[in-house]
Amino acid sequence: MASPLNFDSKIIIVGAGTWGCSTALHLARRGYTSVAVLDPYPVPSPISAGNDLNKILELGSFAGDDEEERYVSNKLLEAATHGWLNDPVFKPFFHETGCILAATSEEARAHMNSRDGPSESDGWIPLKNKEDFMATMPKGVLTGDFPGWEGWWKKTGAGWVHARKSMESAAREAARLGVRFVTGEQVGQVTGLIYQDSDIKGAITADGTSHYADRTILCAGANAAALFDLKDQLRPTAWTLAHIKMTPEEAKLYKDLPVLFNIERGFFMEPDADNHELKMCDEHPGYCNWTLDGSTPFAKHQIPLESEARCRAFLREIMPHLADRPFSFARICWCADTPNRAFLISLHPEYPSLVLGVGGSGHGFCHIPAIGGFIADAMEDKLEKPLKQSFRWRPETAIGRDWKGLQGRFGPEGANRVMNFQDIKDGQWTRIGDSARELGPKI
Structure with missing residues (x-):
């Protein structure tokens, strides 16, 4: 049986990424006074999916057919x-610049235009041809032919x-409210959990320290399964991104542009104000790294050459004047899919002091302002019934997956398939700059 929970209870959060920082902030705001976050890296961790220039955000509601799914999503x-x-x-980090959603193939267009997709009644403007797309941005930005785009x-x-900056802001405020961030490749690297009295009572770090806790919250993202048996409920999946350095004049022209996302080609967003780098991603169903232990995450600040080719093909369709520019940065970015892409936020049914906060499934970052509150609700066992059902521990859904x-x-x-990093040979990766570096698998 778990120890009684009160505001003086010792709470350990494993992982200082997007959900770990959000959870730390929400627990501190609720009044918990003994919260520690363990991670091998200070925020922002170089291997966190949230350590990124920007992410797409659409406000609004979900209109799916399933009533329970619609309630939870909304x-x-x-x-x-x-x-x-x-x-x-x-609030300071949301840029309401608008969004363009597009597709090319008949199948992807049908998906885009499904019930959950855009409609004129919700304020979306249809784009039917090259001229329509070009009119969404200042002259000189979109110079491609947009072949087959709608x-x-x-x-x-x-x-x-x-x-x-959002993740750093959350961590900074959590620390101001009393949360301790224990970071470092020895003192912060969790190597295992403490199993005691048919429960989990904390975590062990690489320096040999046992960090005992009344509640342990696992927010280790794609690496969570390396620390705890999740019964195949998570599939670590990676995507690929690259940056192009822009001139100060180009950065001014590209400022405040709407996000442009073709669901089968890729997306880009305006250059960041600090370094004038334009981020783009080639779109695909993801890479796994299949080993004997399943899909095993690893960190690399390079991308496969085939991904670079897809990025450049995407640019040739919309901004050919940028298609041959050198990349200033690239990396693979890991997330963890659940079988139905619903989050896994739950007390564990066998270990009552263990709280799971994993399964971002490619759409976890946009929830950073609030997701920690739902994880705290799970810890306090007060999630609403529909949320508890959706977020539940559900290994049966992984059978025959x-x-x-x-x-x-x-x-x-x-690339309209899940790809395998094991198929990428040593010479088939980009080699970008002296700053490019590889990092071993860590939480």
């Missing part, structure tokens, strides 16, 4: 939207958020 979106618009920790443009209620399933994602011809 509850999450409502809480996240409130945070981005009102919470001083997060899409939608929403001027308000969408845009992007500065991911890294199609590991190659696309999970509702798309990619261009040749």
